[in-house]
Amino acid sequence: MTTLTVDEREALIQRAVTISLLTWRRAEPSDKLDDDSREGWWGDSFPPVDNDRIGSRLWLLRRRSLTAQTLLDAQAYATEALQWIVDDKWANSVSVVATKTDLNSMRLVARFDESSSSPLRFTFDNIWQVINAV
Template identity: 40%
Template structure:
């Protein structure tokens, strides 16, 4: 079971908080696979409005789903960090945040944790820890 722990300026955030929702949508809406990404069959996934909304040419969401059925090795962890950064890049591009720090680490043989720290433009720090990501994408 995946657990997301989110705080803003050290205080817990409810899942309904706009920052927590933006983070969840950014990470857990499956972004369309790039042409160079290996996929099973023709399933490239993606958000239903990919290509319709010109203000979002890169699409929304993350490619974390591409890690499904992959071995939990160093390359998978690097890809998890890259996919997370890609999904959250809009926070910087849209000037919602001034800095983005991501740390991916392994817990045991079958769990991966993504720790995120986003410095908002007003100086407050939004943090999130996604625990056991592997269980979500390998359902």
């Protein structure tokens, strides 16, 4: 196995984070939907590992107001989507913070702690616009 440089590893994790957050995961049976679409990536229908799924459920927030509860739900959905990075031992832990930056804007910051280097931090300033573009 080839050893990655710090920059290569950070770029790899950044791509994984972007795919994990911006690919829409299929809604859970218990999720409230505002239409008949459960979204989701077709490849999750045949996962090589049972219950292995790609993406986030952030899209479920698309028709909600940007409230304190919406921010908490965004943090929970993003953490769920990124947990595989910890489970697969790419990082020791992940934490996500969602903040309202103005009337119609949400910032999402994901931080990964690794034992071999300083924490990695990825910021998505336009996440609310991405969620609502669906």
